[in-house]
Amino acid sequence: MNVIYEPKGRAREYSELACNLYRGCTHGCRYCYAPSCMRTSADKWHAKAEPREKVLEMLEKDASRLRGDSRRVLFCFLSDPYQPIERQERLTRRALEIVARNELRSQILTKGSADLILEDLDLMKQSGTELGVTLCFSDDETRKAWEPNASTVMDRLSVLRIAHQAGIHTWVSLEPVIDPIQALEVIRTAHGFVDFWKVGKLNHMKDIESQIDWRKFLIEAKRLLDSVGADYYVKDDLRRYGL
Numbered sequence: 001m002n003v004i005y006e007p008k009g010r011a012r013e014y015s016e017l018a019c020n021l022y023r024g025c026t027h028g029c030r031y032c033y034a035p036s037c038m039r040t041s042a043d044k045w046h047a048k049a050e051p052r053e054k055v056l057e058m059l060e061k062d063a064s065r066l067r068g069d070s071r072r073v074l075f076c077f078l079s080d081p082y083q084p085i086e087r088q089e090r091l092t093r094r095a096l097e098i099v100a101r102n103e104l105r106s107q108i109l110t111k112g113s114a115d116l117i118l119e120d121l122d123l124m125k126q127s128g129t130e131l132g133v134t135l136c137f138s139d140d141e142t143r144k145a146w147e148p149n150a151s152t153v154m155d156r157l158s159v160l161r162i163a164h165q166a167g168i169h170t171w172v173s174l175e176p177v178i179d180p181i182q183a184l185e186v187i188r189t190a191h192g193f194v195d196f197w198k199v200g201k202l203n204h205m206k207d208i209e210s211q212i213d214w215r216k217f218l219i220e221a222k223r224l225l226d227s228v229g230a231d232y233y234v235k236d237d238l239r240r241y242g243l
């Protein structure tokens with residue numbers, strides 16, 4: 001079994017290669033799609049996280065097989081690489097070392113603890129890792145309601161700022177947009193220290209999706225991003241509202 005895999009569908013718009021280090025994710029986001037991908041319940045997936053069996057051993061093999069491939073490996077889609085268990089396991093740090101040793105490029109996607117992420121900035125800098133943070137809310141009470149055990153809005157902003165100052169390529173996953181006003185506020189607040197934006201709509205929650213004027217949000221987001229000279233990508237399912 002390969003642990004570095006080629007994502008399909010919407011995930012493919014984020015990365016051509018990815019690797020999931022943990023099984024389970026204790027951040028407990030309400031919009032999480034991982035349980036349905038893994039054919040389990042949200043309660044089970046969010047109750048605990050554990051290292052995937054022999055994941056680093058398998059990563060060594062895959063990284064060696066792919067040595068020198070120009071595609072970036074994203075950590076992680078189905079769990080957060082900097083959730084609390086990372087404090088004991090340090091799988092993410094070791095995984096970044098493995099891919100760098102095999103001349104592979106990497107990127108992180110997280111809403112995890114600032115202290116853990118900051119400990120790895122030296123490694124990210126050395127290996128050219130791109131640091132992506134999911135940030136869809138400007139108000140921390142709303143964030144808490146949707147992403148109860150993830151890091152605060154302030155923490156995420158501060159990680160992005162520090163990483164950017166350290167010369168690391170930073171990007172924000174502005175997805176899933178749930179509150180368009182807050183999403184626009186995130187752009188206004190963070191554009192000075194975010195190198196790239198990926199913008200995407202909420203999916204799989206029809207009741208909420210149907211209340212949002214996606215065309216209006218798309219126009220406003222693009223206008224704002226253009227006005228601050230931002231580099232960005234609008235995901236397919238949002239882009240089609242501009243047709």
Ligand code: SF4
Pocket residue numbers: 025026027028029031032033034046077078079080111
């Ligand atoms: S961080 Fe990602 S994988 Fe973890 S609960 Fe939230 S959406 Fe799911």
